[in-house]
Amino acid sequence: MSEEHRGIWVFAEVIDGAIAGVSLELLGAGRELADKLDVPLAGVLLGENITHLSEQLIPYGADEVYIIDDPVLKDYRTEPFLAGMGKLARMYVPEIILYGATPNGKDIASAIATDLKTGLTADCTMLGVDIENRLLEASRPAFGGNIMATILCKKHRPQMATVRPKVMKALQPDPARKGMVLKEKLEMKEAEIRTKVLEIIKGPGKSVDLEGADVIVCGGKGMGDEQAFQLIHQLADTIGASVGGTRDAVEARWISHDHQVGQTGETVTPKIYFAIGVSGAIQHTVGMKNSELIIAINKDPDAPIFDVATYGIVGDARETVPVMIKAFEELLRENEVISHA
Amino acid sequence: MHIVVCVKQVPDTKVIKINPKTNTLDRRGVPSIINPYDAHAVQEAVHLKRQHGGKVSVLSMGPPQATAVIKKSIEIGADEGYLISDRAFAGADTLATSYALTKALEKISKTSPIDMVFCGKHAIDGDTGQVGPGIAKRLDIPPITNISAITKVTKDYVELQRKLQDGYAHIRSTLPCLITIEKEINEIEYAPFPNMLKAVNYQPVVWSIDHLEDVDRKQLGLKGSPTVVGKMFAPPKQEGGHRLEGTPEEQVVQLVEVLKEKQYLFHFNKG
Numbered sequence: 001m002s003e004e005h006r007g008i009w010v011f012a013e014v015i016d017g018a019i020a021g022v023s024l025e026l027l028g029a030g031r032e033l034a035d036k037l038d039v040p041l042a043g044v045l046l047g048e049n050i051t052h053l054s055e056q057l058i059p060y061g062a063d064e065v066y067i068i069d070d071p072v073l074k075d076y077r078t079e080p081f082l083a084g085m086g087k088l089a090r091m092y093v094p095e096i097i098l099y100g101a102t103p104n105g106k107d108i109a110s111a112i113a114t115d116l117k118t119g120l121t122a123d124c125t126m127l128g129v130d131i132e133n134r135l136l137e138a139s140r141p142a143f144g145g146n147i148m149a150t151i152l153c154k155k156h157r158p159q160m161a162t163v164r165p166k167v168m169k170a171l172q173p174d175p176a177r178k179g180m181v182l183k184e185k186l187e188m189k190e191a192e193i194r195t196k197v198l199e200i201i202k203g204p205g206k207s208v209d210l211e212g213a214d215v216i217v218c219g220g221k222g223m224g225d226e227q228a229f230q231l232i233h234q235l236a237d238t239i240g241a242s243v244g245g246t247r248d249a250v251e252a253r254w255i256s257h258d259h260q261v262g263q264t265g266e267t268v269t270p271k272i273y274f275a276i277g278v279s280g281a282i283q284h285t286v287g288m289k290n291s292e293l294i295i296a297i298n299k300d301p302d303a304p305i306f307d308v309a310t311y312g313i314v315g316d317a318r319e320t321v322p323v324m325i326k327a328f329e330e331l332l333r334e335n336e337v338i339s340h341a
Numbered sequence: 342m343h344i345v346v347c348v349k350q351v352p353d354t355k356v357i358k359i360n361p362k363t364n365t366l367d368r369r370g371v372p373s374i375i376n377p378y379d380a381h382a383v384q385e386a387v388h389l390k391r392q393h394g395g396k397v398s399v400l401s402m403g404p405p406q407a408t409a410v411i412k413k414s415i416e417i418g419a420d421e422g423y424l425i426s427d428r429a430f431a432g433a434d435t436l437a438t439s440y441a442l443t444k445a446l447e448k449i450s451k452t453s454p455i456d457m458v459f460c461g462k463h464a465i466d467g468d469t470g471q472v473g474p475g476i477a478k479r480l481d482i483p484p485i486t487n488i489s490a491i492t493k494v495t496k497d498y499v500e501l502q503r504k505l506q507d508g509y510a511h512i513r514s515t516l517p518c519l520i521t522i523e524k525e526i527n528e529i530e531y532a533p534f535p536n537m538l539k540a541v542n543y544q545p546v547v548w549s550i551d552h553l554e555d556v557d558r559k560q561l562g563l564k565g566s567p568t569v570v571g572k573m574f575a576p577p578k579q580e581g582g583h584r585l586e587g588t589p590e591e592q593v594v595q596l597v598e599v600l601k602e603k604q605y606l607f608h609f610n611k612g
């Protein structure tokens with residue numbers, strides 16, 4: 001480690017020709033850290049024909065954009081991306097690099113950490129900084145409890161973390177913001193690269209769209225059995241919501257893993273989130289606590305889910321949900337009458 | 342074809358219960374299991390061996406009890422197992438873990454060259470997924486993560502289906518390479534009886550640090566781990582909610598009223 005390491009970088013992931021949402025969120029989080037440490041915030045942009053995307057990064061908080069625009073970087077592959085990031089990191093020596101905890105973000109971060117022999121914290125949900133010691137405080141739910149752990153990398157630079165999508169907030173873009181663009185080259189020939197992308201097939205990788213849902217009804221182990229879990233589907237059908245499940249509901253095979261919300265499932269931010277028979281363990285709540293309105297039904301008045309819920313109903317879900325379904329059905333019928341009148 | 346699968350022993354998080362009142366972990370009677378993703382990786386290697394011949398080895402790092410996950414791999418159909426076990430490995434983070442495993446892989450490949458290294462997508466106790474790509478970097482072979490299907494295998498290259506956020510990439514890689522395995526790649530088969538018998542008495546090759554070559558001790562275990570746990574803290578309390586009161590019917594009526602008032606019903610039935 002040396003005094004030379006300065007500045008905070010965000011790996012700007014490109015998906016379908018645009019900057020990934022999580023990268024914009026990280027610029028928001030990175031801006032705060034950069035201001036505290038009084039250093040510039042940079043976006044790092046690798047790809048083919050992506051130079052114009054720097055215009056998307058600066059309004060969201062970047063002071064600098066490092067670019068390598070090269071045909072070998074067309075689709076993500078570890079080797080050329082590692083070569084590119086590794087080269088930039090060695091030339092410009094940042095003190096912190098943040099990556100989205102996406103398949104590609106995690107892949108590149110792991111490779112770079114080994115290349116630069118530095119520490120990497122996975123799947124963070126909170127970021128802070130110890131200004132005096134210039135330490136990144138990367139926090140994540142700890143294995144083994146309803147508890148968070150802050151991971152530090154004291155002696156190695158850069159300090160690195162992957163961060164869950166949708167837990168940080170992007171800034172309002174400011175089109176007037178100015179920034180500096182720096183282009184570098186990658187001396188790597190296609191023939192040197194041992195992997196080829198033959199084809200990319202979009203969708204239906206995910207059959208369940210939880211991320212885009214406005215309303216989610218999530219059922220937990222408290223539903224009791226598979227049959228009662230059908231109430232979750234019925235409620236969701238009634239109001240046009242997507243269905244989510246806790247890991248315990250998934251393990252019980254009441255619902256498939258692609259519906260799982262939480263640390264090892266999806267992070268979601270719908271307008272309305274129903275948590276029904278869900279205890280509210282930290283590994284679950286990190287995936288849903290930024291929902292706009294949270295409605296919890298639990299028979300235990302002390303269940304931790306009530307700490308994150310906007311409205312809490314203490315009671316037996318198997319009794320309450322049918323009442324709810326009926327009430328919403330009536331309501332939607334009324335509304336229809338009104339809107340058609 | 343020689344495939345080496347890295348397997349880890351983990352606590353069965355399925356049965357770990359967190360006491361929500363005290364925030365503590367109930368460790369009583371929590372069994373140790375093979376990391377589920379690693380079991381799928383062993384199964385996949387065994388499939389490939391059936392089709393293309395060759396040998397499946399498994400490698401684990403851990404205390405002597407980790408022999409159990411090697412036995413489990415033998416049940417699934419692995420041919421041989423290696424356990425690296427030494428105090429010097431303890432407390433390793435992902436960087437130090439990938440270093441130790443790489444040293445063992447180098448030793449294995451001296452007598453029996455490796456065509457592919459398989460790892461699970463991640464371990465269910467740490468969820469990092471960082472060790473696989475770390476090993477690949479150290480061995481200087483390409484890593485391809487999140488593999489949901491192996492579609493073609495020749496003696497020079499493999500074709501793989503890599504899971505992305507919203508779809509798949511079809512990838513060709515030269516051999517040797519390292520891949521990390523998704524659960525959906527296969528179903529774990531019932532272990533054939535002869536494998537179970539073999540597993541019962543199976544003893545893996547056990548290596549301590551002195552068996553490995555060219556080892557820089559500073560890169561191992563706690564000493565070789567750049568990350569440390571700073572503090573542990575209770576998750577920040579949200580402002581918390583408004584409790585509704587009364588019978589289920591009364592509570593639902595109140596809820597409907599608030600939703601109406603706040604115009605949240607808009608979001609219903611949008612499809």
Ligand SMILES: Cc1cc2nc3c(=O)[nH]c(=O)nc-3n(C[C@H](O)[C@H](O)[C@H](O)COP(=O)(O)OP(=O)(O)OC[C@H]3O[C@@H](n4cnc5c(N)ncnc54)[C@H](O)[C@@H]3O)c2cc1C
Pocket residue numbers: 143144219220221222223224245246247248249260261262263264265266276277278279280281282283284287297298299300303315316317318354357359465466467468
């Ligand atoms: C490494 C790791 C990763 C994890 N990742 C995730 C993840 O991604 N997502 C996730 O959800 N979990 C995850 N977990 C598990 C998490 O810690 C909890 O165990 C899990 O969320 C609990 O699920 P649950 O709320 O459905 O079940 P429980 O904790 O069993 O809670 C059931 C709740 O239902 C209530 N209840 C019971 N009967 C009724 C009834 N009739 N009416 C109303 N309420 C009732 C009970 O009071 C209780 O609060 C992870 C754990 C670990 C260790």
